[in-house]
Amino acid sequence: MKNWPLYEIFIRSKQGLHHKHVGSLHATDSTMAMENARDVYTRRQEGVSIWVVESKHITASNPDDSEELFDPAADKVYRHPTFYDLPDELKHM
Amino acid sequence: MNLEEKFQSKVDQEIKIEPKDWMPDAYRKTLIRQISQHAHSEIVGMLPEGNWITRAPSLRRKVGLIAKVQDEAGHGLYLYAAAETLGVERNTLFEQLHDGSAKYSSIFNYPTLSWADIGSIGWLVDGAAIMNQVPLCRCSFGPYARAMVRVCKEESFHQRQGFEILLALSKGTEAQKAMLQESVNRWWWPSMMMFGPSDADSPHTARSMKWKIKRFTNDELRQKFVDVCYEQAKVLNVTLPDPDIKWNEERGHFDYGEINWDEFWDVVKGNGPCNKQRIATRVKAHEEGAWVREAAMAYAEKQEQRKNKVA
Numbered sequence: 001m002k003n004w005p006l007y008e009i010f011i012r013s014k015q016g017l018h019h020k021h022v023g024s025l026h027a028t029d030s031t032m033a034m035e036n037a038r039d040v041y042t043r044r045q046e047g048v049s050i051w052v053v054e055s056k057h058i059t060a061s062n063p064d065d066s067e068e069l070f071d072p073a074a075d076k077v078y079r080h081p082t083f084y085d086l087p088d089e090l091k092h093m
Numbered sequence: 094m095n096l097e098e099k100f101q102s103k104v105d106q107e108i109k110i111e112p113k114d115w116m117p118d119a120y121r122k123t124l125i126r127q128i129s130q131h132a133h134s135e136i137v138g139m140l141p142e143g144n145w146i147t148r149a150p151s152l153r154r155k156v157g158l159i160a161k162v163q164d165e166a167g168h169g170l171y172l173y174a175a176a177e178t179l180g181v182e183r184n185t186l187f188e189q190l191h192d193g194s195a196k197y198s199s200i201f202n203y204p205t206l207s208w209a210d211i212g213s214i215g216w217l218v219d220g221a222a223i224m225n226q227v228p229l230c231r232c233s234f235g236p237y238a239r240a241m242v243r244v245c246k247e248e249s250f251h252q253r254q255g256f257e258i259l260l261a262l263s264k265g266t267e268a269q270k271a272m273l274q275e276s277v278n279r280w281w282w283p284s285m286m287m288f289g290p291s292d293a294d295s296p297h298t299a300r301s302m303k304w305k306i307k308r309f310t311n312d313e314l315r316q317k318f319v320d321v322c323y324e325q326a327k328v329l330n331v332t333l334p335d336p337d338i339k340w341n342e343e344r345g346h347f348d349y350g351e352i353n354w355d356e357f358w359d360v361v362k363g364n365g366p367c368n369k370q371r372i373a374t375r376v377k378a379h380e381e382g383a384w385v386r387e388a389a390m391a392y393a394e395k396q397e398q399r400k401n402k403v404a
Binding site: 002003004006023024025026028029032039040043044060062063 | 111113114115160163164167170171174175177182183184239240243247386389390392393396397
């Protein structure tokens with residue numbers, strides 16, 4: 001028999017925080033994925049909210065493209081507050 | 094730098110390898126074998142413990158044991174999912190377990206004959222597993238390392254649960270104390286074997302260490318285990334069944350006796366007390382559950398069609 005579809009599971013650990021990827025599991029549909037995610041990933045109060053997304057719907061960046069995607073940010077120090085020289089007597093900025 | 098050198102340089106710098114990154118074929122194969130073997134161990138490991146759920150001596154013991162067995166299922170699922178990120182299918186992994194081409198930890202081919210065995214599994218078997226698993230949280234392969242962090246968090250409850258069972262027996266009647274000692278006598282050596290063959294007979298250790306899949310050799314972990322258990326055994330007032338265990342001032346470790354490697358290889362090859370029974374139980378559950386899996390899939394497809402029709 002074929003494998004059941006794969007779902008990626010995201011959990012919000014408490015109110016105010018982002019949902020974070022915690023792993024994946026197989027389920028026939030999103031209802032079952034939700035039920036299983038609750039049993040597999042929140043047995044010890046690890047979450048207050050669950051997202052399930054069928055893995056095939058996720059578009060991921062390719063590691064081979066990492067240099068062109070992410071390296072350009074490396075030499076843009078002027079995007080950070082510490083790039084700017086201010087006098088010491090200026091507090092709280 | 095070629096691909097292999099780039100890969101090794103990342104590993105050396107403790108940068109995790111993620112599923113879509115380039116990796117040597119042998120690294121991928123080693124991980125699939127190791128992670129799936131680990132997943133199978135969690136799943137088969139439910140069987141000897143499940144054996145005692147209906148006969149747990151109190152409600153407190155029963156809820157603890159049920160929660161523990163449920164955790165083992167969860168650990169198996171985390172690990173299967175980690176293995177699948179390497180491009181192997183879940184069904185393929187199941188087939189390999191069922192046809193005997195994949196192994197699982199030999200420890201689960203020993204029977205649970207008394208209630209004390211549930212305690213011994215928690216103390217010794219989970220204790221040995223923790224020794225093995227804690228360094229795996231720093232494994233170079235991201236999904237495996239993350240799964241292991243989760244597993245290790247839960248595993249410490251398992252060990253304490255087991256130790257408490259034994260502690261109660263150690264304060265009980267003469268019969269309970271005897272049950273405790275008899276159980277430790279049976280589980281000690283198989284637990285020592287859980288760390289695998291000695292370093293001299295473990296040909297892949299060097300490569301796995303270079304790839305940072307492994308952080309310690311089998312013998313290093315086994316030594317840690319002996320050192321820790323010696324003190325814990327005193328709390329339980331039990332004797333470890335090895336007359337050669339004694340403190341070695343020079344090494345700063347306990348010496349221990351020779352492991353019966355013939356028994357180890359015999360159980361690995363399928364001739365342990367419960368090998369056939371364990372696999373037969375797994376295969377039966379899988380086959381008898383086939384109609385449930387098919388029905389669930391058919392139901393989901395029907396719901397999907399119905400939704401599309403309405404839309």
